[in-house]
Amino acid sequence: xxxxxxxxxxxxxxxxxxxxxxxxxxxxxxxxxxxxxxxxxxxxxxxxxxxxxxxxxxxxxxxxxxxxxxxxxxxxxxxxxxxxxxxxxxxxxxxxxxxxxxxxxxxxxxxxxxxxxxxxxxxxxxxxxxxxxxxxxxxxxxxxxxxxxxxxxxxxxxxxxxxxxxxxxxxxxxxxxxxxxxxxxxxxxxxx
Numbered sequence: 001x002x003x004x005x006x007x008x009x010x011x012x013x014x015x016x017x018x019x020x021x022x023x024x025x026x027x028x029x030x031x032x033x034x035x036x037x038x039x040x041x042x043x044x045x046x047x048x049x050x051x052x053x054x055x056x057x058x059x060x061x062x063x064x065x066x067x068x069x070x071x072x073x074x075x076x077x078x079x080x081x082x083x084x085x086x087x088x089x090x091x092x093x094x095x096x097x098x099x100x101x102x103x104x105x106x107x108x109x110x111x112x113x114x115x116x117x118x119x120x121x122x123x124x125x126x127x128x129x130x131x132x133x134x135x136x137x138x139x140x141x142x143x144x145x146x147x148x149x150x151x152x153x154x155x156x157x158x159x160x161x162x163x164x165x166x167x168x169x170x171x172x173x174x175x176x177x178x179x180x181x182x183x184x185x186x187x188x189x190x191x192x
Contacts (some may be wrong), residue, residue, distance in 0.1 A: 017123025021083065027166040030077055034165070039068035042157075050163050055085055058159040060094070067148040067158045071165060072106075073141075078167045079103075080138040082127040082146065085162035088120040093155030095120070096148040101127060103141040110145055120152065124162075138168060 023029075036047045038059060045060035050069065061067035088095040098117050104110040116127055129139045144165060148158045 017086070017121040017125050019123045021085075021124050021164070023081070023083070023166060026169050027081060028169045030073075030079060030165050030167045031071065031163070033077065034071045034073050037070045037072075039063065039066075039070075050160060053162070055087075055161050058091070058161040060159055061148070061157045063157075065149065065151075065156070066100070069146040069160070069163060070107075071144040071146070073143065076140055076142055078138040078140050079129055079144060079165055080168055081129060081166040082144070083162075083164045083166070084125045084127070084146075084160055085123065086118065086121045086125060086160055087123070088152060089122050091159040093151055093153040094157060094159035095152045095155070096150070096158050096160065097152045098149040099127070100147040100149055101129065102145040102147065103129075103139045103143065104145075105142045107143070110143065113139060115149075 031051060036051065038047045038050075038061070040061050040063035041047070042060045042062045045058060047059060047069075049057040050059045059069070082101060084096075084099075086095050096118055098115065100112055101114045101116075102110040102112050113129065113131075114127065118125060130137045146163065148160070151158055
C-alpha cells in the first residue's frame with residue numbers, strides 16, 4: 001500500500017525502542033507548560049496516565065480511530081522532539097502502528113508535519129520534529145496533536161504509556177553564543 005505525502009510532510013519507520021529515556025542536555029521537557037486532552041478514554045486510563053512518570057499505567061482510548069492526544073500551550077513554543085513509551089510485548093493489538101504528528105495555532109489549522117510507522121516497538125520511541133532542511137531544527141507552535149491512525153494486528157483501541165515533548169533549552173544570557181551553565185562562568189562571560 002503506497003502512502004502519498006503532502007508538502008512539508010515526512011514519513012519514517014521506527015523499530016525497537018529504548019528501555020531507558022536518554023535526552024540531550026540542551027533539551028527541556030515542555031509538557032508541564034501545556035494543557036493536555038485526549039479524544040476518548042476508558043475510565044481510569046485518561047490523560048493523567050500519560051504524564052504520571054509510571055510505565056505501568058497507560059492511556060487507553062475508547063472509540064473510533066483516529067485516537068488523538070492534544071497538547072495546547074498558552075504561548076507559542078519551540079518543540080524539537082516527541083518521545084513516546086509504547087510496548088508491543090505487553091499491549092499487543094493495543095500498540096500504535098502508525099502515528100501522525102500535527103502542529104498549528106489551534107484545532108482549526110493543524111498541519112501534518114510527520115507520519116511515522118512503528119514496527120513492534122517496545123520502549124521509548126523518539127520522533128524528531130525537525131524538517132528536511134538543516135535550518136529547521138524545531139517547530140514553533142501553539143498546539144501539537146498526536147494522532148494514532150492504526151494499531152498493530154488491526155486493534156481498535158490504543159495504549160500509550162507515556163508521552164514527553166521537548167524543546168530547546170533557552171540560553172540564560174541573550175545574544176551570548178556560548179551556553180554557560182554555572183553561575184561562576186556566567187559572571188566571567190563578559191570581557192570588560
